[in-house]
Amino acid sequence: MFEHFETYISTKGSFTKEELQLMRSLSVEKKLRKRQLLLHEGEVCKYKTFVVKGLFRAYCVNADGVQHVMRFAAENHWIVDPESYNKQIPSRYNIEALEDAEVIQWTPEHFEELFTTVPAFRSFSKKLISRAMEASQNRVLMHISYTAEEKYNEFINSFPNVFGRVPLHMVASYLGVSRETLSRVRHAQLKR
């Protein structure tokens, strides 16, 4: 499983055998079956997680029992609850495997060790955080400025590797519209 990560990380910078070995020794590997939770609401998010295989969703449940999908993460992406992970406090989110999955995880301490001792990992990690921030900003902009249809099209373009693998009602939740509205948006698009 770690070989997959080595291939990935090697496209992000130059790493020695020893550095790769260090990353491996500090990591935890895990396999999950469909519907299993990687993180349960109320737990502390102990790890930053790299997805080797499978697909995840992070979602929270409000007082009325309604689920809100915050994020999807497929192969070669990372998933974490930043607030819970950074402060090591209980999470408001669940992270669920939507398919059978394999992941590699690092605790904040181990991730920090790699950050300080492996230069290429440091610059990679900075880019990772920057990209997460940019993605989040763009998503805010999408929400304050796009119609339901524009959001839907944006989603398909931005996440072609997620679309088709997740139920539409989860996409609807991610976009902040009802599943019926999303269904009607799709119907309207067929006519063109």
Next chain:
Amino acid sequence: MFEHFETYISTKGSFTKEELQLMRSLSVEKKLRKRQLLLHEGEVCKYKTFVVKGLFRAYCVNADGVQHVMRFAAENHWIVDPESYNKQIPSRYNIEALEDAEVIQWTPEHFEELFTTVPAFRSFSKKLISRAMEASQNRVLMHISYTAEEKYNEFINSFPNVFGRVPLHMVASYLGVSRETLSRVRHAQLKR
């Protein structure tokens, strides 16, 4: 002006006289009058900016000429276009002073130098980035799960120091609702 920043940063960690002097020597001070732009769409965001005095908004303008407010920043807060600043590419945003203002700025290089050479600045900086990420995440959650009224109340609670200093139509834009809708939300609340 820098004294104000010294007071602020000293609440965030322990710094020696020399470290404070280094921060100062790497910084740029600027004064702006109301309506002046700190960053203009198309320019590269050259600095990370600390607000000593005044109030800013970051906004973008879409193809129809409609403005969307991405962010406000008042005293003792930071403002930057992360994407433009991190990658040093042209920005899609404008950052405008809504009041006469004073700011202190650092380039990515100088900020990085402080990050690597001043330990307390490093940990402060990490917290800064973490908080920005958490705020952005929470804002996404707000957009996918709150009604217009809930968003408005959340805004008042989260930014009491901004509310009252900015026109309501900018708050409306920030929340992603029309100014008329926000006006009616307020009207409805008066009746209770």
Next chain:
DNA sequence: CGATTCTTTGAAAACAGTCAATCTGTGTGG
């Protein structure tokens, strides 16, 4: 004061949400 900007209001239209019913495909157990 006059000009500009901001806020509110009203009415109509567009849009999105809810509820209930139906349709589809998938998979499980008999």
Next chain:
DNA sequence: CCACACAGATTGACTGTTTTCAAAGAATCG
């Protein structure tokens, strides 16, 4: 292999909310 249950997707009718457009009041500023 079939019947059935189940999750997901769609549709229709209805309701409620939000936007849009136009106009008119406040408030602010030079």
